[in-house]
Amino acid sequence: MTEYLTTQGLGAAVAGVRDMKAPKHFLPEMLSKMLVCSLDRPDDDRQHVSTLVHALRADGLITAENFMQAFLSVLDQCPKIEVDVPLVKSYLAQFAARAV
Numbered sequence: 001m002t003e004y005l006t007t008q009g010l011g012a013a014v015a016g017v018r019d020m021k022a023p024k025h026f027l028p029e030m031l032s033k034m035l036v037c038s039l040d041r042p043d044d045d046r047q048h049v050s051t052l053v054h055a056l057r058a059d060g061l062i063t064a065e066n067f068m069q070a071f072l073s074v075l076d077q078c079p080k081i082e083v084d085v086p087l088v089k090s091y092l093a094q095f096a097a098r099a100v
Contacts, residue, residue, distance in 0.1 A: 001037050004052060005045045014055050027062050031070030035095060036077070039085045046091060050098040067099055 004013040022030060031053065038049040056062045074081075074092060081088045 001034055001049075005038075005041065005048055008048055010052060010055055013052055014059055014061070017056055017061055018059070024066075027066040028069035028073065031062065031066060032073040035070060035074045035092070036081065039081060039088055039091055046094065050095060053095075053099065064099075071096060071099075 004010075017030075034049055034053070038046045053062070053067065057064070057067070071092065078088050078092070085091070
């Protein structure tokens, strides 16, 4: 994730996820880690994570259900995350808006 945010190599990031061949039941966990990882980063990085999520969906590597499970998981963690990232709910709302 950090490498993707540094290089912004969307194709390489999508290929990396494809090559992992992660079992489908791990995809929501992967997505939630991506979201959480981006929450304390600059706006551009959160936008890049949204772009990556969209590209993964467009390539059929994740589903809308995978994203919703990840989103709800991060939403459940909000009280804990809010200590370090006071605007976490606002940032999650932005992710949800971009996902629609």
